[in-house]
Amino acid sequence: MKYTGRITLLIISAMVSFIESFSEKTNLWSILEACAFAAIAFLLGWIYDKAIYYKNKAELSETKLWDFLEYSPEPIIVYQEERIVFANKKFEDLVQASSSEIIGKSIFHYVLPEFHPIVNKRLQELILGKRNLGRVELKIHTPENHVLDVEIASSSIVYNNKPAVEVFIRDVTNRNRLEEELRKNEELYRFITENTTDLISYLNPDGTYKYLSPSSLELLGYHHEDLVGRNLYEYLYPEEMEKVTSLVLKADCDLDFASFSHRVRKKDGSFIWVETNARTIRNTTRKLEGIVAVSRDISERIEKEKKLQETNMMLKFISNTDGLTGIPNRRYFDERLQEEWKRTKRNKIPFSVIMIDIDYFKKYNDFNGHQAGDDCLRRVAATLKDTLKRPGDFAARYGGEEFVILLPDTDEPGAAHVAARLQENVRILNMPYIPTEQEPTVSISIGFATIIPNEKVKPEDLIKLADDKLYHAKESRMNQFPFNQLFHLA
Structure with a gap:
C-alpha cells in the first residue's frame, strides 16, 4: 500500500505513548514528547514508503525496458x-x-x-x-x-x-536497392530522352505538351521549352485532325496503346510524316493522367513507299497492257472477266461479251508490210476503246488480230447497238486495204452473246458463245454479224 510505512509507525508510536501513560504521570512535557515521537515515526514511515515506491518503479521500468528490448x-x-x-x-x-x-x-x-x-x-x-x-x-x-x-x-x-x-x-x-535501381532507371531515361533522335513527349489529357525531349529542335525546329504548354492540335495536318482527336477521346475511355502515322507541322511551316506510338498513363482508379508518345520521322520512308507504289502500279500497268496496241492484254482480260462475272452473278444482271476479228488481216499484213499491219492493229484498238463510253465497259486484245469487249449490265439489244457502232467507227477510219473493188478498206467481223450469270454456267461458256457467233459471221460474209440469231443460256 502507498502509506503502509507511515501508518504502521504512527500506530506503534501511539501504542508506546499509551503504555508509557500508565508508568508516568501525564503532563505537558510527556504530551510534547509523545507528539515528537509520533512526528519522528511519521517521517520514518514516509521515508520507508518512498523507498518502496522508487524500488517498485525501478523494477517496473526494468521490466518494461526488457519487454521493449525483447519484443x-x-x-x-x-x-x-x-x-x-x-x-x-x-x-x-x-x-x-x-x-x-x-x-x-x-x-x-x-x-x-x-x-x-x-x-x-x-x-x-x-x-x-x-x-x-x-x-x-x-x-x-x-x-x-x-x-x-x-x-x-x-x-x-x-x-x-x-x-x-x-x-x-x-x-x-x-x-x-530500389533507390539504386530508380537512380539507374532515371539516368537511363535521361540519357535516352536527351540523346535519341526520336521525339519523346508527355501530354496532358487535353492534348497540351507537358514534356518534350531535346530532339524536337532537330525534328521540328522548335526548342522543347517552346512547345511545353502548347497544344498538339496546333501542329497537326488539318485533314488528320479528326483521326488524332478520335484516338485521344478513346484514350480517355479505355484505349491504352495506339500506333499511327500522321503529319506534323515544323517551325518553317512545312509538314513531315511521323509514326507515333502512344501509351496512356492512368491512376489507380483508371482515370487518364497523361499520354506518353514516341514519334519517329518517316518522311523518307513514306516517300520511298510512294515511289515503290508508283513503280508497282507502273509494273502492273505494263504487265496488264498489250505492248503493241496499248490496251489491256489477254491476262488482264481474264482477271476482269472473273471479277465482272462474280459481280453480275451476285446482282443477277445481264452480262454481254463481243468478240471482234479484223477481216483478212493476214492478206493486209502481207500486202502492206508488217509496219502497216502493226499500225492497223493500233488504230483499230484505239477506235474500239474510244467507242466505249461507260466506265465499266472494257476492251482488250485477245490475241493476234482478235479483240474482245466486256459489257457488264448490258442486255442483248444494248450489246447489238455497241457492236454496230464498233463496226461503223472502224469503217470510218477508211484505212486502205487491198486495192480491189470488193475490199477497199479495213473492216471487222463481230460475234456477241449475253447471259445472266448463274450456277449452271461459267464465264468460259459466255466467251464460247460469242466466239461461235464470230465464226458464223466470218463464214457467212465478212463485215457482218448475225443480229437475228441470239443465243440464250438458262
Whole structure:
C-alpha cells in the first residue's frame, strides 16, 4: 500500500505513548514528547514508503525496458564493455544467428571494416554524454557473408546496473536497392530522352505538351521549352485532325496503346510524316493522367513507299497492257472477266461479251508490210476503246488480230447497238486495204452473246458463245454479224 510505512509507525508510536501513560504521570512535557515521537515515526514511515515506491518503479521500468528490448519490431542489441550483452529475436533473424552465437561478440564482428571509424566515433560520443546523434547508415555482414545495408540509432542506457549502449537497427537493403535501381532507371531515361533522335513527349489529357525531349529542335525546329504548354492540335495536318482527336477521346475511355502515322507541322511551316506510338498513363482508379508518345520521322520512308507504289502500279500497268496496241492484254482480260462475272452473278444482271476479228488481216499484213499491219492493229484498238463510253465497259486484245469487249449490265439489244457502232467507227477510219473493188478498206467481223450469270454456267461458256457467233459471221460474209440469231443460256 502507498502509506503502509507511515501508518504502521504512527500506530506503534501511539501504542508506546499509551503504555508509557500508565508508568508516568501525564503532563505537558510527556504530551510534547509523545507528539515528537509520533512526528519522528511519521517521517520514518514516509521515508520507508518512498523507498518502496522508487524500488517498485525501478523494477517496473526494468521490466518494461526488457519487454521493449525483447519484443521490439526492430532489431535491437545492447552493447556493454565492448561486447554484445543482449540481442532480440529480430536481430537474430537479421544476421541469421542464434542469441548464443551473438552474445559476447564485438559489434565490430558484424560491421564491415570501412565503417569501423564511424562506429568508434559514435561510441565515444555516447560515452561523453552526447545524446542527439541521429541515424547513420552502414553495412554489416551475416555469418553467410551476405552484406546488408542498415540504418542505426543509438542511445546510452543503464543495463543490469551498468552503463551500456542501446542500438536500434533498421534493414534498408531493399530500400537502397530500389533507390539504386530508380537512380539507374532515371539516368537511363535521361540519357535516352536527351540523346535519341526520336521525339519523346508527355501530354496532358487535353492534348497540351507537358514534356518534350531535346530532339524536337532537330525534328521540328522548335526548342522543347517552346512547345511545353502548347497544344498538339496546333501542329497537326488539318485533314488528320479528326483521326488524332478520335484516338485521344478513346484514350480517355479505355484505349491504352495506339500506333499511327500522321503529319506534323515544323517551325518553317512545312509538314513531315511521323509514326507515333502512344501509351496512356492512368491512376489507380483508371482515370487518364497523361499520354506518353514516341514519334519517329518517316518522311523518307513514306516517300520511298510512294515511289515503290508508283513503280508497282507502273509494273502492273505494263504487265496488264498489250505492248503493241496499248490496251489491256489477254491476262488482264481474264482477271476482269472473273471479277465482272462474280459481280453480275451476285446482282443477277445481264452480262454481254463481243468478240471482234479484223477481216483478212493476214492478206493486209502481207500486202502492206508488217509496219502497216502493226499500225492497223493500233488504230483499230484505239477506235474500239474510244467507242466505249461507260466506265465499266472494257476492251482488250485477245490475241493476234482478235479483240474482245466486256459489257457488264448490258442486255442483248444494248450489246447489238455497241457492236454496230464498233463496226461503223472502224469503217470510218477508211484505212486502205487491198486495192480491189470488193475490199477497199479495213473492216471487222463481230460475234456477241449475253447471259445472266448463274450456277449452271461459267464465264468460259459466255466467251464460247460469242466466239461461235464470230465464226458464223466470218463464214457467212465478212463485215457482218448475225443480229437475228441470239443465243440464250438458262
